[in-house]
Amino acid sequence: MATTERSFVETVWDxxxxxxxxxxxxxxxxxxxxxxxxxxxxxxxxxxxxxxSPTKLQIYTKLGFFDMYHSWWFISLLYIFSLNLIxxxxxxxxxxxxxVSEPTLVLTESARxxxxxxxxxxxxxxxxxxxxxxxxxxxxxxxxxxxxxxxGELHLFSQKSAWSRxxxxxxxxxxxxxxxxxxxxxxxxYKGFVSIVEGTSINTVEGRNGNQIPLGFEVLCEKFSxxxxxxxxxxxxxxxxxxxxxxKPVPGYSQVKVIVNHPLTYKxxxxxxxxxxxxxxxxxxxxxxxxxxxxxxxKIAVHEGAAVTxxxxxxxxxxxxxxxxxxxxxxxxxxxxxxxxxxKGATPQTxxxxxxxxxxxxxxxxxxxxGYDGTNARMYTGLQVAKDPGVxxxxxxxxxxxxxxxxxxxxxxxRIWLIISKGHARIYGNASKNQAAFxxxxxxxxxKFQQLxx
Amino acid sequence: xTSSMFFNVAxxxxxxxxxxxxxxxxxxxxxxxxxxxxxxxxxxxxHTLAIGLRWKESYDMGVGHAPMSNxxxxxxxxxxxxxxxxxxxxxxxxxxxxxxxxxPFALLGMAxxxxxxxxxxxxxxxxxxxxxxxxxxxxxxxxxxxxxxxxGISIMYLIKAALECNDSSAxxxxxxxxxxxxxxxxxxxxxxxxxGFPLLTLGIITGAAWxxxxxxxxxxxxxxxxxxxIVWFVYAAFLHARFTRGWVGKRAAWLSVIGFxxxxxxxxxxxxxxxxxxxYGGGAK
Numbered sequence: 001m002a003t004t005e006r007s008f009v010e011t012v013w014d015x016x017x018x019x020x021x022x023x024x025x026x027x028x029x030x031x032x033x034x035x036x037x038x039x040x041x042x043x044x045x046x047x048x049x050x051x052x053s054p055t056k057l058q059i060y061t062k063l064g065f066f067d068m069y070h071s072w073w074f075i076s077l078l079y080i081f082s083l084n085l086i087x088x089x090x091x092x093x094x095x096x097x098x099x100v101s102e103p104t105l106v107l108t109e110s111a112r113x114x115x116x117x118x119x120x121x122x123x124x125x126x127x128x129x130x131x132x133x134x135x136x137x138x139x140x141x142x143x144x145x146x147x148x149x150x151x152g153e154l155h156l157f158s159q160k161s162a163w164s165r166x167x168x169x170x171x172x173x174x175x176x177x178x179x180x181x182x183x184x185x186x187x188x189x190y191k192g193f194v195s196i197v198e199g200t201s202i203n204t205v206e207g208r209n210g211n212q213i214p215l216g217f218e219v220l221c222e223k224f225s226x227x228x229x230x231x232x233x234x235x236x237x238x239x240x241x242x243x244x245x246x247x248k249p250v251p252g253y254s255q256v257k258v259i260v261n262h263p264l265t266y267k268x269x270x271x272x273x274x275x276x277x278x279x280x281x282x283x284x285x286x287x288x289x290x291x292x293x294x295x296x297x298x299k300i301a302v303h304e305g306a307a308v309t310x311x312x313x314x315x316x317x318x319x320x321x322x323x324x325x326x327x328x329x330x331x332x333x334x335x336x337x338x339x340x341x342x343x344k345g346a347t348p349q350t351x352x353x354x355x356x357x358x359x360x361x362x363x364x365x366x367x368x369x370x371g372y373d374g375t376n377a378r379m380y381t382g383l384q385v386a387k388d389p390g391v392x393x394x395x396x397x398x399x400x401x402x403x404x405x406x407x408x409x410x411x412x413x414x415r416i417w418l419i420i421s422k423g424h425a426r427i428y429g430n431a432s433k434n435q436a437a438f439x440x441x442x443x444x445x446x447x448k449f450q451q452l453x454x
Numbered sequence: 455x456t457s458s459m460f461f462n463v464a465x466x467x468x469x470x471x472x473x474x475x476x477x478x479x480x481x482x483x484x485x486x487x488x489x490x491x492x493x494x495x496x497x498x499x500x501h502t503l504a505i506g507l508r509w510k511e512s513y514d515m516g517v518g519h520a521p522m523s524n525x526x527x528x529x530x531x532x533x534x535x536x537x538x539x540x541x542x543x544x545x546x547x548x549x550x551x552x553x554x555x556x557x558p559f560a561l562l563g564m565a566x567x568x569x570x571x572x573x574x575x576x577x578x579x580x581x582x583x584x585x586x587x588x589x590x591x592x593x594x595x596x597x598x599x600x601x602x603x604x605x606g607i608s609i610m611y612l613i614k615a616a617l618e619c620n621d622s623s624a625x626x627x628x629x630x631x632x633x634x635x636x637x638x639x640x641x642x643x644x645x646x647x648x649x650g651f652p653l654l655t656l657g658i659i660t661g662a663a664w665x666x667x668x669x670x671x672x673x674x675x676x677x678x679x680x681x682x683x684i685v686w687f688v689y690a691a692f693l694h695a696r697f698t699r700g701w702v703g704k705r706a707a708w709l710s711v712i713g714f715x716x717x718x719x720x721x722x723x724x725x726x727x728x729x730x731x732x733x734y735g736g737g738a739k
Binding site for chain 1: 517576577579580581583584586648651652655656659662663666667668669670671672673675677680681683684687688690691694695697716724728
């Protein structure tokens with residue numbers, strides 16, 4: 001009974017240690033990940049729901065395909081992947097440690113034949129003298145050797161970067177560290193969104209599932225503005241934010257400029273410039289009407305979509321207004337409005353009036369000159385909000401991974417043995433990786449070795 | 455713009471270099487192979503100059519930024535990194551004939567960029583205004599280029615393996631005598647991936663760092679991110695497969711070709727067929 005139990009445990013252990021499992025997991029993760037790049041994830045767009053058959057929708061939903069990277073089976077794959085990493089490391093690390101801490105000081109006959117890098121010289125001096133000069137030679141050319149006497153032969157062993165054999169395990173550890181960072185982030189952090197109208201402040205943000213998350217302080221949007229390139233492409237979205245504690249600005253967090261790629265962090269919570277818009281509700285737009293013949297200009301205030309009748313009976317309707325007209329009227333910029341003017345007894349005329357191009361407004365040649373003076377509408381800024389205490393653990397993991405990869409791929413454990421026996425001395429070399437590069441180093445040393453006169 | 459003219463010169467140089475390499479393959483004349491390499495290097499020099507000039511031109515226009523901001527500029531940079539890596543392998547391992555299978559990738563990229571794309575310099579949209587752009591693009595594309603080289607070498611491996619398998623005696627003296635031995639091709643494939651894998655890892659990490667800095671999420675399973683991870687998984691599988699028996703040689707070569715196909719999908723396919731954060735401006739004319 002005991003033996004079957006033990007063998008079962010061993011079978012499970014061997015399963016989790018196997019490289020075949022690693023390959024299976026890597027390929028499965030690669031293949032299944034494709035699903036989430038083809039199917040929409042999270043909130044499904046209505047157009048998608050409309051075009052997919054109900055049975056398909058049901059099956060996909062059941063399988064978690066619409067949130068596949070958080071589905072039970074994908075997370076399970078990642079857990080098995082972690083177990084595989086840990087088991088492999090537990091199984092192999094002791095061997096590697098032994099290899100590093102108890103190096104092969106004595107090269108057996110069979111090992112000698114296995115190494116292709118070897119040279120021989122004949123020596124005539126007494127063994128003690130040979131030992132001293134050859135140890136000094138190895139120390140100068142490579143690294144100081146450990147000398148062991150075995151079967152009447154002297155084995156001089158020296159090595160370099162033995163610890164580079166640990167590189168692979170550093171990479172494996174780094175993956176686990178990144179996972180830990182991600183778990184910390186998902187347990188004690190959050191992602192949210194908030195929009196703040198200019199001149200107002202907020203103290204909560206909206207979480208991913210619509211819940212309100214209190215910040216514990218207030219964020220005031222002092223001003224929001226957009227700059228454009230001459231081509232009309234956006235150049236900079238800029239929010240001026242102030243952090244308030246108990247209604248008072250926090251020193252150092254007053255009037256902070258937040259633009260894309262330059263977020264604001266306060267008490268571990270970071271605000272990222274993400275979107276913007278005009279808080280148009282209830283705002284007024286101002287238009288000045290000047291008779292071409294001279295006389296007092298008339299100033300009117302109008303809501304978007306509403307109409308105002310002038311003193312001479314002309315009706316002015318504001319169709320729409322924008323803070324940046326460039327995309328609608330190439331060659332122009334700045335605020336503008338599209339209005340519909342109906343003079344008494346005439347058909348309605350529709351045209352655009354500009355704030356920054358008064359001469360264009362005058363060019364229309366009508367008896368009345370219309371000018372746009374702007375609006376009291378305020379902008380709002382849309383900010384992504386994130387709190388992620390695990391992010392530093394993730395960066396630690398990434399750093400470890402880069403270091404580990406460098407060690408694993410570009411460094412190797414190099415060993416040289418020098419065996420002195422009666423009448424001759426032989427030198428052997430071996431590298432854990434990149435044998436070709438080591439061969440050149442070995443050849444240089446071996447050449448000098450063969451020049452030695454002992 | 456003068457840079458555009460130099461890009462054309464580089465493209466033509468790669469075309470000639472490729473033809474000369476093909477002639478080398480057929481004629482086995484060592485000096486022809488040397489000429490192929492020289493022309494590729496000349497192309498690389500002109501190409502480097504053109505990238506530098508384009509960089510300067512963007513500053514002259516007042517929208518100064520590194521020339522890596524849209525599909526055109528990225529393809530041009532990709533082609534540059536491929537030739538650069540070819541030069542490295544040529545000088546280090548002396549297997550010049552690899553050029554016949556690697557330079558075509560660079561030529562394809564340059565020809566598509568020069569003939570089929572809008573070459574204008576555009577100002578940077580706010581999301582791209584960051585130094586991370588430079589680190590991210592350089593590491594990613596050096597990685598991609600290493601995978602392109604590995605793919606070219608793997609194709610050579612597969613051709614040679616197939617021909618030697620069919621008819622060993624007749625073919626051995628023919629075209630195949632120019633190819634490095636199978637063992638060397640297998641090793642070079644591994645070496646190229648050994649360069650590419652850490653660079654891809656760095657590319658993914660710099661991308662995550664940038665995403666975290668710009669949006670507050672280092673990983674959001676965006677299609678581009680996910681595909682880069684898929685590529686990472688494929689090459690991780692390749693590296694682990696080498697430690698088990700039976701996964702060197704042909705299987706490794708196929709895995710390398712599949713890996714590069716995934717890389718190309720990650721780079722171009724995601725933008726053409728899927729939506730996401732990496733919509734590099736209007737690429738095609």
